[in-house]
Amino acid sequence: MADPTAPAPAPAPAPAMPRDHPQRVELNDEVHSRTAETLVAPMRVSYLALLKDGAPRERTWEAISALAERYGAPPPPLSAYHYSADLGPFRVKWERHTEFTRYQFNVPGLGEDPFAEPAVAAVPPDWLTALPGQVIAATHVALLPAGAETLDADALSDRLFGGNMLVGSTTLGAAATALTDFRIHADGFGRILVLDRSTTPRQAGRIVQRLLEIETYRMLALLAFPVARTLAPFLATQERELAAVAADLVAAGESDEPVLLDRLTNLAAEIESRESENLYRFSAAAAYYDLVRRRIAELRERRIEGLQTFEEFTERRLAPAMATCAAAATRQESLSLRVARATQLLATRVDVTLERQNQAVLESMNRRVKIQLRLQTTVEGLSVAALTYYVVALVGDAAKGAKAGGLLIDPELTMGLSVPVVALLAALGVRSIRRMVARKAS
Secondary structure, X not given: OOOOOOOOOOOOOOOOOOOOOOOHHHHHHHHHOOOOOOOOOOEEXXXXXXXXXXXXXXXXXXXXXXXXXXXXXXXXXOOOOEEEEEOOOOEEEEEEOOOEEEEEEEEEOOOOOOOOOOHHHHOOHHHHHOOOOEEEEEEEEEEEEOOOOOOOXXXXXXXXOOOOOOEEEEEOOOOEEEEEOOOOOOOOOEEEEEEEOOOOHHHHHHHHHHHHHHHHHHHHHHOHHHHHHHHHHHHHHHHHHHHHHHHHHHOOOHHHHHHHHHHHHXXXXXXXXXXXXXXXXXXXXXHHHHHHHHHHHHHOOEEOOOOEOHHHHHHHHHHHHHHHHHHHHHHHHHHHHHHHHHHHHHHHHHHHHHHHHHHHHHXXXXXXXXXXXXXXXXXXXXXXHHHHHHHHHHHHHHHHHHHHOOOOOOHHHXXXXXXXXXXXXXXXXXXXXXXXXXXXXO
């Protein structure tokens, strides 16, 4: 049996290995990032999720760094995406995401009304109001130890939720009960009540984190719903325009094709512009909706008699909105494809028309070339005749001069005999010149 008092053996030396990928440690530690806070009932939690709204990412880091320095805590590095620290009056957790930043403040202990003095009351108001971005989700969570008495949802609704209808269930195999009304109260925050029966601190932290993520991702998914409603009349107008263009295309003549092509081009540009604006929003909505459903599944709900579960409430209210967004995205994509097909069809017709016009132009040019060739042949014949006439005249003048000089020459006979010779030489000369010009042109 090993001696417990013996010193621990020295760690084995690291084996020789190839060099690490520069992001190996960062990628490995990613699975340990954004872990849930450990929570012990009773506990007050206030949560804020802020859309970046075009603010530089450094501003959120500057805000959390200023808060940490105000309470003497070390700030996070600039490259950090998450940070948590105990600042004394409260514990803060900060996470930076692609399009939003979230802050969580934890304060132990609860009063008679768990929402009367929320955790955010311990945070400096001037720091809160200066946070960059716009609030998309704000929630108070009260984590209470569950009593032995039977849950009275109506009494809890009247006392803590303004009499609103509650949604809730037991979670993690009845280890805790979560209740909310999914409403924004007078202070601008929603409310979630968690009654802890037998959870560990980490389980309680995970339950609260999942509930807050459900609220956040639900709101982020719904950002696409107003876009889909605004898009519907635009798509209806564009579909009518496409139908009108298609109808005109059936009976269109060659003179109508440029006008129709211009209409289709404008239609395609408008649809492409709108699709570029909202493509990310619809894609993000689908991703956020999937996250909401996953977080609800992780709660492992059990029904409380008389209450809707989180899954039932979400599927009844959120699912139709997401279906509307998906239908709008599909309708938009389908319209874009139909416009592209109509444009391709019209472009094919225009190409055929252009080819027919080009063929007519070529035939016309061919006819003109033939005419020019005939004219050229005629001109060449006339040139040979004229050249023969002038050369024979010169021969006649030369013969007359020779006769006057005493030679026995008949000028008329000499001119007559020179005509065929001169004509043949002139024709051969013109032909030779034509061939030389043709070679240089080619």
